Amino acid sequence: MKITRLFLAATAAVALATSVAQAQTKTVAITAIVEHPALDATRDGVVDALKAAGFTPGQNLKVDYQSAQGNPATAAQIARQFAGARPDVIVPISTPSAQAVAASTRDIPVVFTAVTDPVGAQLVKSMDKPGGNVTGVSDMAPVGEHVALIREIVPSVKRVGVLYNPGEPNSVSLVKALKEEAAKAGLTVTEATATKSADAQQAARSLVGKVDAVYIPLDNTVVSALESVIAVGQQAKLPIFSADTDSVARGTVASIGFDYRQVGRQTGEVVARVLKGEKPGDIPTIHAKGTDLFVNPKSAAAMGVTIPAAVTARATKVVGQ
Structure with a gap:
């Protein structure tokens, strides 16, 4: 018991x-x-x-x-x-x-x-x-710094293409900021839209011959299909830049981000x-606090540009070597 x-x-x-x-x-x-x-x-x-x-x-x-x-x-x-x-x-x-x-x-x-x-x-x-x-x-990405970085790496740039999903409010806000910052720098902006990831490559192709560089904002639709966009940049010798640094390791030329x-x-x-x-x-x-500069010299070369030594010297991380 x-x-x-x-x-x-x-x-x-x-x-x-x-x-x-x-x-x-x-x-x-x-x-x-x-x-x-x-x-x-x-x-x-x-x-x-x-x-x-x-x-x-x-x-x-x-x-x-x-x-x-x-x-x-x-x-x-x-x-x-x-x-x-x-x-x-x-x-x-x-x-x-x-x-x-x-x-x-x-x-x-x-x-x-x-x-x-x-x-x-x-x-x-x-x-x-x-x-x-x-x-x-x-x-919120430092878009003004992105525009300055594009100009530093591609000095001849006059026209910037932006690839995004207009259904993502975050991208719409960044495209608006891009247009404002580009105007200050004397650049024009051409939009190409992709409402789903499968459309990203064709949207990128639509920019070939119309722009001198392409900018991808913090757009989940496009970033999830990034490799297909990178392929277009390499084939067309069209440099692709990104708002997020993680995309640099996947093949964009450079970014200043978190x-x-x-x-x-x-x-x-x-x-x-x-x-x-x-x-x-x-x-x-x-x-969010802190910004890093990532560069990818190998991808840049594949897209027909050379990252200046001064940019590489101040980079937080150099990838793709």
Whole structure:
């Protein structure tokens, strides 16, 4: 009888401990519009920062990650699924995913990341006072520096082509900024659009003979099909530049941009604050910190240009050698 009581007490203690552990475990749901190196690095950076803040996957943290595979309808479906599951925080990566998540819930905390223009995308009321259940990290690219870099590497440039998906608000914002910065530099801008990744190569071909260089903004549709665009640049001896540095290793000539793992870490720090009790609407939306210069001399040569020694000398990273 005594053994039975001891067994029941032990069982109750285990059940209580399990219940407490489950209650202390936090759930973070992460979703991205598509999988490509920059967004994947962002996701990994979020987990890095959560670990540093004391939230460890498999111990006191559960991470649920899903990709929409480039499909906005799937992004909306994932957002509704996450809203129904009611995690402690939802982290949408990219503007399309952030908009889908923000539309699906008004009370679950949302911390977006890799969103170019949060106010323009109507995710927050203002950067300083987002309000509601949403805050996050903006990766607004330094477009003026991109234009200056293109001119430095291709001194003869007069016409810049821009390849993007007009359905991505982040890209629309960057194209607008590009036109403004190009005008200041005396350059003209020619647009080519791709509404899905399969259209990116043909859109790139449409720019051949019309422009002196091509610029790819932070566009998930085009970046996910980057290799097909690079092939056009190499065949036509048309230099391709990117807004994100991860694309340089994949074949663009150069970029000034963010280390997206670090962008993810900055985002994860905000997520940790929310998990510890702060309200998203009270946390200012921040701009990603730090810029790196990546260059790819081998790809540049394949596209008919030579990166000046002065540019290579100040590069954070030289790839493709």
